[in-house]
Amino acid sequence: MVANRQIGCNVQKNSFLGLGVVIIILVILPFVLPNSFYLDLAIRMAINAIIVIGLNLLIGFAGQISLGHAGFLGIGAYASAVLPTHFGVHPLLAIGIGATVAAAIAGIIAKPIFKLKGNYLAMATLGLGIIIHITIRNEARWTGGPDGMAVPAFALGGFELSSDKQWYWVVAVLLSFCVWSSLNIINSPFGRALRALHGSEIAAQVVGVNVVRYKVSIFVLSAVFASIMGSMTAHYVGFVSPNIADFFQSIELVTMVVIGGMASVFGSLLGAVIITALPQALAAFEGWETIVIGSIFMLCMIFLPKGLVPTLAAKFGPGR
Amino acid sequence: MVISTFLQFLFSGITVGATYALAALGFTLIYNSSNVINFAQGEFIMLGGMLAAYFSQMGCALPIAFILAVLVPSLVGITLEKFAIEPAKNANTVSLIIITIGASLVIRGLIQVWLGKNMFSLAAFSSDLPIHILGATLLPQSLWILTLTAILVLALWYFFRHTLTGKAMLATSMNRTAAELIGINTNHILLLSFAMSAGLGAIGGIMVTPITMTSYDVGIMLGLKGFIGAVVGGLGNGLGAVLGGLLVGILEAMGAGYISSAYKDAIPFVLILLILFFLPRGLCGGKSSDRV
Numbered sequence: 263m264v265a266n267r268q269i270g271c272n273v274q275k276n277s278f279l280g281l282g283v284v285i286i287i288l289v290i291l292p293f294v295l296p297n298s299f300y301l302d303l304a305i306r307m308a309i310n311a312i313i314v315i316g317l318n319l320l321i322g323f324a325g326q327i328s329l330g331h332a333g334f335l336g337i338g339a340y341a342s343a344v345l346p347t348h349f350g351v352h353p354l355l356a357i358g359i360g361a362t363v364a365a366a367i368a369g370i371i372a373k374p375i376f377k378l379k380g381n382y383l384a385m386a387t388l389g390l391g392i393i394i395h396i397t398i399r400n401e402a403r404w405t406g407g408p409d410g411m412a413v414p415a416f417a418l419g420g421f422e423l424s425s426d427k428q429w430y431w432v433v434a435v436l437l438s439f440c441v442w443s444s445l446n447i448i449n450s451p452f453g454r455a456l457r458a459l460h461g462s463e464i465a466a467q468v469v470g471v472n473v474v475r476y477k478v479s480i481f482v483l484s485a486v487f488a489s490i491m492g493s494m495t496a497h498y499v500g501f502v503s504p505n506i507a508d509f510f511q512s513i514e515l516v517t518m519v520v521i522g523g524m525a526s527v528f529g530s531l532l533g534a535v536i537i538t539a540l541p542q543a544l545a546a547f548e549g550w551e552t553i554v555i556g557s558i559f560m561l562c563m564i565f566l567p568k569g570l571v572p573t574l575a576a577k578f579g580p581g582r
Numbered sequence: 583m584v585i586s587t588f589l590q591f592l593f594s595g596i597t598v599g600a601t602y603a604l605a606a607l608g609f610t611l612i613y614n615s616s617n618v619i620n621f622a623q624g625e626f627i628m629l630g631g632m633l634a635a636y637f638s639q640m641g642c643a644l645p646i647a648f649i650l651a652v653l654v655p656s657l658v659g660i661t662l663e664k665f666a667i668e669p670a671k672n673a674n675t676v677s678l679i680i681i682t683i684g685a686s687l688v689i690r691g692l693i694q695v696w697l698g699k700n701m702f703s704l705a706a707f708s709s710d711l712p713i714h715i716l717g718a719t720l721l722p723q724s725l726w727i728l729t730l731t732a733i734l735v736l737a738l739w740y741f742f743r744h745t746l747t748g749k750a751m752l753a754t755s756m757n758r759t760a761a762e763l764i765g766i767n768t769n770h771i772l773l774l775s776f777a778m779s780a781g782l783g784a785i786g787g788i789m790v791t792p793i794t795m796t797s798y799d800v801g802i803m804l805g806l807k808g809f810i811g812a813v814v815g816g817l818g819n820g821l822g823a824v825l826g827g828l829l830v831g832i833l834e835a836m837g838a839g840y841i842s843s844a845y846k847d848a849i850p851f852v853l854i855l856l857i858l859f860f861l862p863r864g865l866c867g868g869k870s871s872d873r874v
Binding site for chain 2: 321327329371374375378382384385386388389390392393396397400509513516517520524549550551552553555556557558559560563564567
């Protein structure tokens with residue numbers, strides 16, 4: 263028991279050491295990046311990292327997959343595009359409305375699904391994501407249909423977020439906050455309950471964990487993360503198209519989680535960085551990108567089924 | 583008038599539904615023998631249609647083109663099992679799903695590089711002249727599709743009931759360890775199930791191409807709808823998969839006709855949510871489909 267607590271403390275200390283390293287890298291990065299192309303890439307990596315950390319809470323800790331998470335991205339993105347454009351809603355309020363809608367949909371879907379055992383959430387979210395995508399594509403009156411629509415700039419008071427530098431700092435602060443709060447969630451009683459769920463649901467139930475409620479909360483939380491970051495992406499890029507919500511986008515998010523390592527916050531960071539950089543790195547393979555991306559997915563899962571960070575940690579980390 | 587439009591929607595629904603049914607059977611075969619949900623199933627449908635169109639354009643006689651278009655996807659299925667699924671045997675469900683999704687990207691990408699992004703078509707198996715029934719028209723190709731699907735389903739039923747290999751496959755799906763203990767080579771069974779399910783998908787793809795045309799990217803939607811058919815019928819249940827696939831096709835056609843053609847593709851996905859909410863074991867699933 264004492265030894266266990268000792269290990270728990272070490273894990274906690276290591277995690278927060280990791281948080282420090284992340285913050286230091288985030289602070290140094292804009293000064294060493296050679297040009298705005300890399301700054302843009304860094305911003306998109308950070309946005310994806312936040313979504314993936316949220317998704318990893320669901321996949322890694324509650325042991326449930328979502329194959330439709332891009333749908334929540336789409337809800338946030340289009341809330342930020344449609345509401346200010348057509349109804350004059352303040353951008354900040356639009357983000358809130360998007361997140362609330364995403365949370366409500368996630369909650370309504372999750373409640374009956376989580377009463378079942380097995381991977382039914384994967385099927386339900388697959389359906390949900392595609393329905394959201396098709397709706398966005400078809401309601402051209404509001405969303406511009408397949409062509410997409412412009413998104414007004416994000417302005418608060420008289421201040422308008424416009425340059426890449428400003429966006430970088432906003433996203434960097436959000437990411438640091440997200441890593442910090444996820445580490446806190448994981449080390450809280452809530453997080454321990456989640457891990458218990460992943461270990462043995464029946465055992466968790468026996469010691470009094472309300473399994474369904476915990477799973478629903480974590481799913482709703484991850485949907486809110488995705489929706490807010492969908493809004494941020496829309497404002498940052500200044501344009502949205504239905505692609506943001508399509509099935510492939512959902513798959514990419516799950517792949518980021520799994521390649522980085524399930525149940526690892528820092529794994530999610532690494533996974534987001536690698537997969538976001540992939541299309542850039544593959545620009546040389548013109549026409550062959552799909553083949554190379556598919557092969558990378560397969561090879562990673564065959565040779566590193568636990569993901570990068572847990573595999574490396576087991577190899578080089580302390581306490582082998 | 584009312585009857586004729588209804589019949590018209592029913593005909594087109596059953597025709598497409600037969601393809602979904604074969605895809606759903608493919609999902610079921612692989613799921614039962616390996617517990618893998620094979621997201622590359624749709625690419626086998628695409629491969630069947632594209633290869634048949636390609637070989638017949640190259641001047642092969644239709645029967646030879648068909649045989650090649652079934653054999654090649656089956657080999658692809660075997661390759662997938664041997665080099666991607668088997669080495670990752672101990673991986674969890676999510677990793678296996680991503681492997682099959684990676685495989686589907688590779689297959690789609692290769693076809694896109696090889697045959698381009700154009701639509702391909704294929705001549706109907708017999709005459710193009712529609713048959714008129716109560717004011718609705720039925721293409722002879724639809725009759726081909728229904729007949730061939732029925733024959734395949736019967737052949738599969740015979741295979742599982744009356745052949746040793748079929749029984750070995752059933753035994754493997756019920757309890758893998760026990761099957762190994764009585765001397766069944768479960769690795770061979772696994773290979774066979776991938777080959778069969780790829781072949782079934784390919785046949786579905788070939789049959790439907792004269793009606794719907796095909797291109798390198800049709801696999802995702804067809805595969806997902808086949809998957810929904812399998813879930814609707816109770817994942818793991820063969821007969822259920824066939825009924826589920828047909829039901830998905832019919833509801834889609836009815837929805838497109840009576841509700842909104844723009845939302846046609848959304849209908850199967852609404853169906854899966856309703857099924858999960860109200861009949862989580864599917865229409866025909868009596869037993870628990872949670873395999874530990």
